[in-house]
Amino acid sequence: MAPSVGKSVPRVDGPAKAAGSARYVDDLVLPGMLHGATVRSDVARGRLLGVDLDPAFDWSGITVVTAEDVPVNSVPIIETDQPVLARDEIRHAYEPVALLACEDRLRLEKALRHVALRVEPLPPVLTIDDALAAREVIRPPDNVSKRYLITKGKGGTAGPGVVDGCEVVVRGVYESGAQEHVYIEPNGMIAFWDEEGAHVEGSLQCPYYVQKGIKGVFGLPDDGVDVTQAVTGGGFGGKEEYPTILALHALLLAKKSGRPVKLVYGRQEDVEASTKRHPSRVEIATGCDRDGTLRAVSIRVLFDGGAYVTLTPVVLSRGALHACGAYRWEDVHVEALAVATNTPPNGAFRGFGAPQTIWAIERHLDRIARTLGLDPMELRRKNLLRLGDTTATGQTLKESVGVEECVEKAIAASGFVEKRARGPVVTGRLARGIGAAVFLHGAGFTGSGEKYLKGKIAVDLLPGERALVRTASTEMGQGTETVFRQIVADALGIAVDAVDFAVPSTKNVPDSGPTVASRTVMVVGSIAERAATELRARVGQEATARGLSRSEAWERLAADPARATALVQYEPPPGVVWDDATYSGDAYPAYGWACDIAEVEVDLDTFETKVTGFWAAVDVGRVMNPTLCAGQVEGGTLQAIGWALTEKLVTRDGKILNPRMTNYIVPTSLDAPPFTTILVEAPYSRGPGGAKGVGELPMDGGAPAVAAAIEHATGLVLDRVPLLPEDLFEASLKGDAR
Amino acid sequence: MSVTLTVNGSLLTLEAPPASRLLDVLRERLGLTGTKEGCGEGECGACTILLDGVPVNSCLVALGQCAGREVTTVEGLGDAQHLTPLQEAMVTEGGAQCGICTPGMLLSAEALLREKPAPTDGEIREAIAGNVCRCTGYQRIVNAITEGARRREVRP
Numbered sequence: 093m094a095p096s097v098g099k100s101v102p103r104v105d106g107p108a109k110a111a112g113s114a115r116y117v118d119d120l121v122l123p124g125m126l127h128g129a130t131v132r133s134d135v136a137r138g139r140l141l142g143v144d145l146d147p148a149f150d151w152s153g154i155t156v157v158t159a160e161d162v163p164v165n166s167v168p169i170i171e172t173d174q175p176v177l178a179r180d181e182i183r184h185a186y187e188p189v190a191l192l193a194c195e196d197r198l199r200l201e202k203a204l205r206h207v208a209l210r211v212e213p214l215p216p217v218l219t220i221d222d223a224l225a226a227r228e229v230i231r232p233p234d235n236v237s238k239r240y241l242i243t244k245g246k247g248g249t250a251g252p253g254v255v256d257g258c259e260v261v262v263r264g265v266y267e268s269g270a271q272e273h274v275y276i277e278p279n280g281m282i283a284f285w286d287e288e289g290a291h292v293e294g295s296l297q298c299p300y301y302v303q304k305g306i307k308g309v310f311g312l313p314d315d316g317v318d319v320t321q322a323v324t325g326g327g328f329g330g331k332e333e334y335p336t337i338l339a340l341h342a343l344l345l346a347k348k349s350g351r352p353v354k355l356v357y358g359r360q361e362d363v364e365a366s367t368k369r370h371p372s373r374v375e376i377a378t379g380c381d382r383d384g385t386l387r388a389v390s391i392r393v394l395f396d397g398g399a400y401v402t403l404t405p406v407v408l409s410r411g412a413l414h415a416c417g418a419y420r421w422e423d424v425h426v427e428a429l430a431v432a433t434n435t436p437p438n439g440a441f442r443g444f445g446a447p448q449t450i451w452a453i454e455r456h457l458d459r460i461a462r463t464l465g466l467d468p469m470e471l472r473r474k475n476l477l478r479l480g481d482t483t484a485t486g487q488t489l490k491e492s493v494g495v496e497e498c499v500e501k502a503i504a505a506s507g508f509v510e511k512r513a514r515g516p517v518v519t520g521r522l523a524r525g526i527g528a529a530v531f532l533h534g535a536g537f538t539g540s541g542e543k544y545l546k547g548k549i550a551v552d553l554l555p556g557e558r559a560l561v562r563t564a565s566t567e568m569g570q571g572t573e574t575v576f577r578q579i580v581a582d583a584l585g586i587a588v589d590a591v592d593f594a595v596p597s598t599k600n601v602p603d604s605g606p607t608v609a610s611r612t613v614m615v616v617g618s619i620a621e622r623a624a625t626e627l628r629a630r631v632g633q634e635a636t637a638r639g640l641s642r643s644e645a646w647e648r649l650a651a652d653p654a655r656a657t658a659l660v661q662y663e664p665p666p667g668v669v670w671d672d673a674t675y676s677g678d679a680y681p682a683y684g685w686a687c688d689i690a691e692v693e694v695d696l697d698t699f700e701t702k703v704t705g706f707w708a709a710v711d712v713g714r715v716m717n718p719t720l721c722a723g724q725v726e727g728g729t730l731q732a733i734g735w736a737l738t739e740k741l742v743t744r745d746g747k748i749l750n751p752r753m754t755n756y757i758v759p760t761s762l763d764a765p766p767f768t769t770i771l772v773e774a775p776y777s778r779g780p781g782g783a784k785g786v787g788e789l790p791m792d793g794g795a796p797a798v799a800a801a802i803e804h805a806t807g808l809v810l811d812r813v814p815l816l817p818e819d820l821f822e823a824s825l826k827g828d829a830r
Numbered sequence: 831m832s833v834t835l836t837v838n839g840s841l842l843t844l845e846a847p848p849a850s851r852l853l854d855v856l857r858e859r860l861g862l863t864g865t866k867e868g869c870g871e872g873e874c875g876a877c878t879i880l881l882d883g884v885p886v887n888s889c890l891v892a893l894g895q896c897a898g899r900e901v902t903t904v905e906g907l908g909d910a911q912h913l914t915p916l917q918e919a920m921v922t923e924g925g926a927q928c929g930i931c932t933p934g935m936l937l938s939a940e941a942l943l944r945e946k947p948a949p950t951d952g953e954i955r956e957a958i959a960g961n962v963c964r965c966t967g968y969q970r971i972v973n974a975i976t977e978g979a980r981r982r983e984v985r986p
Contacts, residue, residue, distance in 0.1 A: 109929025112864015325930030569928025726967030
């Protein structure tokens, strides 16, 4: 059987999606089902005095749930600070306070307008600066919810002064705004109860996260909760922790009404209530030699966590660990803080804190180059991490560093050197420029994460020389289902279409850990390969021991429940050592590396920016499926371009003024550049076939590459995304335009 | 009020309020759930169908506007075992990832290819500008439609 890994095997879930027969949560109907809706706070902060139902309204056939109905009123994520429904305190606009369910959706809509919340408003904390000023304390003692310190060399003793004494010190401040995921399928969940316990099915990335939430709130054992993933219309991190809330809400309504309940958000509700990418401010000071050799860096990372902790500590951790970029530094001091505000909680979004800090360090490298009069790419090349170098956490890079190849290939494909040297090309009112970013992204969980997770996978031998993969790693468009079949098929020596992929449901798949952190192929894929290899050996031994043909041996094993299955648990590679106390050591088992080059055209009259070309060279270790892999790179890059150019979340008094696709603008086919994607392979010894993660990496480089290209075209120095025409206009008024 | 229209080639008479959204009628009355709702206000294009061959957002069309007209949904293309060349190309070229925009995307492309059997990249991008995809970056959708056009020439 010819290997399938490395080939563009067509997406296995593709035909049903192209025929419209794939069943997403909103396509599911259960007998007697009610529709659910959420009553939300209108203010950002206040005391909740009461929930009043209009006595003049006909409430028959409508189920109402409030905090009184919640057995344990806290959503178990990292902390337990977030209530399932607000009881006496409102901490952000759109906070859920009550739930309604009704068979008739029109009556449900009407009923929503007949619930009044009595709230005594309090002054909200709405920005990072508000939170740090601590005039209002919403998270004692100082509104800081999490803090990390990373030091290396003199950074441990000199602190932020680590750059003092360097030949050239450069300082900069870089900011980024919130970003909404805009998966095209909004959040949705369907729930019911029976004698076995709670059942939910919906749009989600992490079945076992949802199960954990349900167990905690309803006090149920593992086998009393069944969580199933429906076909999921995009996640990007937005369906990592958030779907737990929908599952809990739908189950509360189902429990009280005694009927199945479907809870599907409309677009506006989804944008308003769900998590966002953390707004950030990153302050950087660097010291280098006059020839551009980087020496020391001091960075202060500030993330707005929003009203509840959700996953903020781990997002901040990843942000801090990527803050020094893809470069060598002898002396490092990175201080990272997350603050609490009265905005809707921020959470997981592709890149998970790294896009904010990579944005900052890449813009800062451009600033250093400008200060020294060096070519920005030459400055980068001079200081790139190489094999044998150590990162900011003291991790020595022992293998799989393909960054130089990425840089060479991206430069060659884009004509970067010639275009850069030619300077901005101005034709009429259009100015054309080109810019680049070089970056890395840690694959898998940070530090000790994988050790604690103990991700598992099962592969079963089925009759007819077929196999079944059972994993909680979900398909949400990125290609898990197809790539896992390829890995298992190759390891077992059978065809890809002889491998089935079980619907992820906590009752029949083991806990592989969450589908996040660019870990699916590298970590869970590696144990899929191990499980299949173990089964292949078992088949071989059975054949030898009993003098059977391979297919006879396969049939015997498949018929024997005690021997048909291989259940394998992930073991972190030996030699990967991380110290949580000092935040030092091997932060990630491996890194993906990339070089992005953007070419833009800026209209000098309107300040509109169009990205006219984009080249991404990406080291993924091993390309499992070229079409799917390049699709990840291009899709992630366009999300980064959206974050850079159009996706501005406008807020006032803690409320979102543009919670619709009409005014929160994600790129269309006309906004997207043609992509040239170059896949580079510097294999990682512990990944299946050498593979590392790819999901998040492409989110990191698009924004700084675009900003550098705009700077090349116009001379405008831009340190905050998004960059709307009005932002360029304002910058041009400051007189720093060419 | 009763409304008579053709859906995927079948003549139907439906008893429903004429202001019902065509999207809801298709999904809930006719069980044609391949037409998706992404925003409900004509911005995302997930609910695109063809009305007398022209792509429209079915969330913005009232049932009453469809009287005597012909509606084509994704179910009117090929089923999963019998994909049309265009649907097939969408899968093999990587034009579908999460799949939620795919039905609408295919109908916009179908309308384009009926008009222009060999469109340029620019014409393709224009034709699908009303169909938002958050997964692919569009490059592979453009490639898929180009490839679908080529395969139609060979096997219409």
